[in-house]
Amino acid sequence: MTERVITLKSFFEEARAGRLTGIRCGKCGELAIPPKEFCPACQQRAWGPVPLKGEGTISSFTIIRVAPRGHAGEAPYAVAVVKLAEGVSLLGRVVDMPLEALTVGLPVKFRPLVKGEQTVVGFGPA
């Protein structure tokens, strides 16, 4: 048994400093995005933190043109599911890339998007 090593708070504190952290199961090797109590693959509880390089490719994306309150002034903006090199995926806002240039398979790199107290996962050019 191990303690839960990465909380949401610590994941985003690390992300704010530019570091993405995954968790790897010490029993079966499953890699996951925290937090997670039990391993979804083997149901054991033996997580250890692993740094993720933040490099990946877009597996799907959309351009949000009708935004919710709170993001209204930001539209249009791109959101993508990015498959990271280590094998896990992460959802993020795509920035610093022309919207019309986005394609499935495009390489991107993680960057934190800091807005006041909030840290948001972002991806920019690889």
Place this chain on the structure above:
Amino acid sequence: MRRVAVIGVGLTRFGKHERNSVELFAEAARDAITDAEISPSAIQALYYGNVTGGEGERQLHTSPLAASLLGLTNIPTTRFENACATSHVAFRHAVMEVAAGISDVVLVGGGERVLHIPTDHATEYFGFCSDASYEQPVGLTFPGVFALIARAHMEKYGTTEEQMAHVAVKNHRHGVHNPKAQFRKEITLETVLRSAYVADPLKLFDCCPFTDGGAAVVLASEEVARRHKRSIWVLGSAAASDTMFMHEKRDLSRITATERAALGAYRQAGKGPQDVDVVELHDCFTIAEIVATEGLGFFEPGMGGIAAEKGWTSVGGKIPVNPSGGLKSKGHPIGATGAAQICEIVTQLRGEAGPRQVEGARVGLTHTLGGNTATVLVSLFGRD
């Protein structure tokens, strides 16, 4: 476990209402009780579904409030919330209560009202059904969730925007014949294809509307149901879940919770997709209908778009899907939708659907999906 039947259904008109969501449910429940030809005092429990009442109407503790508006204050009441699958989840639990022999007659349904608030507020409240740490801050919306699914389906199978548009055209064509539908107007393929993008590749006419409305169903044990001439039997009701996180979906082109819930419901009913005559499924976006027709086993993965294009899912086609007009044309009051789909299937199986009747329908299926495809319910119904 005892057999369970639907003995009464009720539905408000879908669209904009001045009354609040609990009042809308109460109106539908009144009609369901009248339809069931029972005394309100026969009801032994109330299961109520609502999603945004806390945010949009500053109202919580809504299930005893619903009972109060109905004048039924001595029964246990429970409120359910599972995003857009809310009242189908409530229905499954009500079925279990009757099947287990705890109650003989249970009232279940839902109500939702959102058209009194601005669209960006409603979009935000619906967005609360996705994760507040990884997804909402990124600005992901529900059209965005299904746009990610659509893009993956297009990449993998070559599904086209035009095929998706066919779903919208078909459901609007069906909805013309539904007096309760929000939009009773045919639309053309061009209208869909020329509408503005909301979340690429989904356009305005790929999306269901915001809707106010209520729906209710009266469930009864076999002993009670045998005394009613228009009872429709619940053959199976299964729930499945999947990870909440878009980043954890193994294959964005599939909705695995639909596949698992369908398997469970078919197994309970001893039936398969080939036995189903009429379907009400969760077409919150056109791509959702395409993926659902695959996940429910009507078409092979990748064939859902072609099925829509060929008219196989129209009334009169191989497997009629959404004769009510679906969420797209009938409307989508999220807390009431699951119960509303059940109302339609019961009406179809009773042979009371008028100009939108699927002739000779004996077995029907309802499918309701909640949130980031994380909750899915499938139920099967039969005339005998």
